[in-house]
Amino acid sequence: MNTFNADKVFSHFQFEGELVSITPTGNGHINDTFLVTTNAPKNYILQRINHHIFKSPETLMENIEAVCAHLQQKVLAEGGDIEREVLTLIPTHAHTSYFLDNEGYYWRAYVFITDAISYDIVPNNTVFYNAAYKFGEFQRFLLDFDASKLYETIPYFHHTKNRFNNFLHALENDCVRRAKTIPAEIDFVLSHEQDASSLIELYESGKLPLRVTHNDTKINNIMIDAYTQKGICVIDLDTVMPGLVAYDFGDCIRTGATSGAEDEVDLSKVHFMLDRFEAFTEGFLSSVGAHLTNDEIASLLIGAKIITFECGIRFLTDYLEGDTYFKIHRPNHNLDRARTQFKLVQDMEHHWQELETIIQKFMK
Structure with a gap:
């Protein structure tokens, strides 16, 4: 997918730092996923939700917000790192968990988890x-x-x-x-x-x-x-x-x-x-x-x-x-x-x- 729309969406989220690059990443078949690099210490994941598969992105995001908040409390109680052990949503400047663009697409953003691997095939x-x-x-x-x-x-x-x-x-x-x-x-x-x-x-x-x-x-x-x-x-x-x-x-x-x-x-x-x-x-x-x-x-x-x-x-x-x-x-x-x-x-x-x-x- 062309990153043009992703570039325009960047300014609507509360990312730290200035944009350096947005590049497609991952091999998922449902959503469009991008790696967002800034000049701040953190990088981010930006996703366009496939609303043809997920008919109600608003309620989908309500689910994710509620589950992540619950998981964060549990991880904190056990002394863990919530930005590494739980998906961390980045809010928009309108203080919502997603952004709806002019073309009717829903976007969300997470903190990128560093020093981690996602396997497509179990190695051992x-x-x-x-x-x-x-x-x-x-x-x-x-x-x-x-x-x-x-x-x-x-x-x-x-x-x-x-x-x-x-x-x-x-x-x-x-x-x-x-x-x-x-x-x-x-x-x-x-x-x-x-x-x-x-x-x-x-x-x-x-x-x-x-x-x-x-x-x-x-x-x-x-x-x-x-x-x-x-x-x-x-x-x-x-x-x-x-x-x-x-x-x-x-x-x-x-x-x-x-x-x-x-x-x-x-x-x-x-x-x-x-x-x-x-x-x-x-x-x-x-x-x-x-x-x-x-x-x-x-x-x-x-x-x-x-x-x-x-x-x-x-x-x-x-x-x-x-x-x-x-x-x-x-x-x-x-x-x-x-x-x-x-x-x-x-x-x-x-x-x-x-x-x-x-x-x-x-x-x-």
Whole structure:
């Protein structure tokens, strides 16, 4: 994206120092992100919020303000550095957390976290353990935050039953006539229909409490200290909403405990990594496990399977609908993505007893 608009937006925020440069940064697919360099000691992140995905940027920012304020209190109480361990919003000169430009785009700014790394692929078990500990801490710090006070920034985001129904609708319409080419993938989804309701049924039966959840806990949504490899700060809070702890545990397992890329064509390279699962489970439960119910802890493994299955459904649904949601870079890209997710689900099912043993090993 051209930085012209970002340059014009700079003057509306309470940045320290004079502008030196604004350059695109990151590889996110939703928002436009820029690194702002000034002649002051601090640098900043400036983002243009994608209001096509997030229909109500105002309520999204209300969520982020409230959650960050709560996290800052917790970090301060434990003697931490709030500008390093919590996203720090930079207010506008109008004392708001966002700026609405003349073209209808919403902008926000954060303090840039120095000496930190964001990984797209988990490099080793140590980093995965440390990321898990920080994600667990994120949950622990927000246990006393009333989740019902948060807005749903994307309704039904992790409602797997709804995702399954969307798949059925796409299959019935078959608008680009692709269904006949993927009978195995369709059969896989249909054979797991009962799984699609498993977490929802546990919640509706009262066994799982509603928590504040991040809902997009990919490994690149946590900053890792460049020197110590410790987790520093959970970032990208756009999808912070009411949810289940199993969502956050499951999504990071989905993206971090795999031997292959999300769009790997050769499925022989895609395996569920038990050692990664164990490292993450240990880190997560050592941080927050003592504060979760036994039913919540038991649901974590279900979350790993269901969130992976859900993501596969979403890729396959988009493939059936003509690739209208996820960006693709080659023919069958979404189909390849769906196949990797289903392969991971199969691996989890094959190792289910071993995975249950790992969970039990780290229960308090």
